[in-house]
Amino acid sequence: MPKTLKTFPGNKLRGQTHLPGDKSISHRAIILAALGNGQSQIENLLVAGVTQPMLQALDQLGLDTNLEGTTLVVNAAGVEGLRIPNTPIFCGNSATTMRLLAGALAAVGLPAILDGSDGLRRRPMARIVDPLWEMGVPIRARGEGGTAPLDLAPRVTDRSLRGIKHHPPVASAQVKTCLLLAGLAADDTVTIHEPAPSRDHTERLFASLGLNIERLENPDGTVTVSLHPADEWELPPLQLALPGDISSAAFLIVAALTTPGSAITLRDVGLNPTRTGLLDALQAMDANLEVQPRGERHGEPVGDITARYSKLQGTEIADPLVVRMIDEMPIFALAAAHAQGQTLVRDAEELRHKESDRITALCAELQTLGVNIAETPDGFTIQGGTSLTGGTVQSHGDHRLAMTLAIAGLNAQSPVTVHEADIITESFPNFAATLRSLGASLAGKE
Numbered sequence: 277m278p279k280t281l282k283t284f285p286g287n288k289l290r291g292q293t294h295l296p297g298d299k300s301i302s303h304r305a306i307i308l309a310a311l312g313n314g315q316s317q318i319e320n321l322l323v324a325g326v327t328q329p330m331l332q333a334l335d336q337l338g339l340d341t342n343l344e345g346t347t348l349v350v351n352a353a354g355v356e357g358l359r360i361p362n363t364p365i366f367c368g369n370s371a372t373t374m375r376l377l378a379g380a381l382a383a384v385g386l387p388a389i390l391d392g393s394d395g396l397r398r399r400p401m402a403r404i405v406d407p408l409w410e411m412g413v414p415i416r417a418r419g420e421g422g423t424a425p426l427d428l429a430p431r432v433t434d435r436s437l438r439g440i441k442h443h444p445p446v447a448s449a450q451v452k453t454c455l456l457l458a459g460l461a462a463d464d465t466v467t468i469h470e471p472a473p474s475r476d477h478t479e480r481l482f483a484s485l486g487l488n489i490e491r492l493e494n495p496d497g498t499v500t501v502s503l504h505p506a507d508e509w510e511l512p513p514l515q516l517a518l519p520g521d522i523s524s525a526a527f528l529i530v531a532a533l534t535t536p537g538s539a540i541t542l543r544d545v546g547l548n549p550t551r552t553g554l555l556d557a558l559q560a561m562d563a564n565l566e567v568q569p570r571g572e573r574h575g576e577p578v579g580d581i582t583a584r585y586s587k588l589q590g591t592e593i594a595d596p597l598v599v600r601m602i603d604e605m606p607i608f609a610l611a612a613a614h615a616q617g618q619t620l621v622r623d624a625e626e627l628r629h630k631e632s633d634r635i636t637a638l639c640a641e642l643q644t645l646g647v648n649i650a651e652t653p654d655g656f657t658i659q660g661g662t663s664l665t666g667g668t669v670q671s672h673g674d675h676r677l678a679m680t681l682a683i684a685g686l687n688a689q690s691p692v693t694v695h696e697a698d699i700i701t702e703s704f705p706n707f708a709a710t711l712r713s714l715g716a717s718l719a720g721k722e
């Protein structure tokens with residue numbers, strides 16, 4: 277991926293494509309394969325910047341792995357087969373890696389130091405450290421204000437962790453998954469009461485492994501997830517073929533909806549309802565979208581999505597829809613910029629704690645391209661329907677912002693140049709090639 281990416285207006289998008297494997301399921305599958313007993317095989321794994329540290333961590337834990345293309349084979353021998361990492365585990369920019377590994381290491385009781393990039397060292401970790409501590413995990417955040425590095429001391433492995441009833445103030449699948457992983461070694465039920473439904477891939481995978489897990493959607497919109505741990509836990513190996521990532525599909529969908537003359541089909545995309553908020557939001561904006569379900573694979577719904585150029589209308593987004601499209605807010609903002617009328621996003625303060633402060637950074641860069649967008653404490657408002665000017669913008673070290681800005685160049689008065697665009701390899705390494713294969717015009721410069 278070139279350092280600078282320039283996208284040109286004027287070409288319509290046509291054809292069909294597949295997406296790289298789902299990022300969230302990839303992380304969970306790698307960890308569960310590592311904790312399992314036997315040979316796991318994961319096909320269509322996301323092989324990208326965000327999963328590299330997780331694979332590296334498996335090496336440090338002494339696991340025998342083999343990655344060929346996007347197929348990962350892990351030979352694991354349960355908890356006994358893992359060794360203490362003799363150097364800190366570097367989680368790169370990936371908060372998912374850090375939070376999920378903390379939960380898994382808590383369950384196996386191995387000491388480790390989890391560290392990451394400067395960006396990751398700024399992300400909030402007290403949200404996992406505090407409840408893990410309450411469960412009896414000897415973990416401390418060494419950074420200022422509850423941030424990384426995280427230090428896990430050895431746990432007396434024949435002593436169980438405690439069960440917990442946790443009420444996180446913000447719905448977070450990473451927090452939930454961290455506690456569920458730690459909960460494998462708990463002596464009592466681990467319950468997470470979420471204010472809104474966050475992605476439920478962990479619950480689905482746990483159920484497919486035969487674990488005793490319940491997920492209850494309550495009448496008030498909250499969700500209660502409970503893991504009833506077994507006395508002795510041993511996980512079977514996994515055999516999975518992962519769906520395409522709907523969060524990557526999102527960029528191509530909005531590209532087609534906002535570029536005149538476009539019609540594209542995305543095959544074999546994950547359609548888990550906790551992840552499809554963007555599709556609902558776009559449909560409410562009169563997007564011409566066709567979703568063709570193709571059944572379930574390993575408990576996850578998959579299907580094809582066709583998106584055609586559409587005259588979009590402004591809309592309003594608030595909880596709980598925000599949680600179902602939390603990673604799609606940057607590209608959603610671009611759709612709103614092309615829509616007639618006003619769009620309002622609220623209840624999305626959590627965007628300030630992602631790879632960048634996604635409210636401030638998004639508003640600044642879209643304003644550079646002539647979008648009438650204004651920041652609010654918990655979201656933004658957009659007066660849409662005016663054409664984008666083109667120009668030169670920055671990724672802020674955020675892969676989803678970089679891809680959004682690149683897509684903006686496909687329908688603007690002049691090209692868009694995105695600096696530090698190589699960050700896109702974090703989640704969608706073949707982004708430029710995929711766009712080009714659908715007819716877009718792009719140029720890269722080192």
Ligand code: S3P
Pocket residue numbers: 299300301303372447448449450451453475602603
């Ligand atoms: C993820 C959960 C979300 C999401 C992230 C992946 C996961 O984060 O933004 O990209 O795989 O569980 P939070 O749990 O912080 O909301």
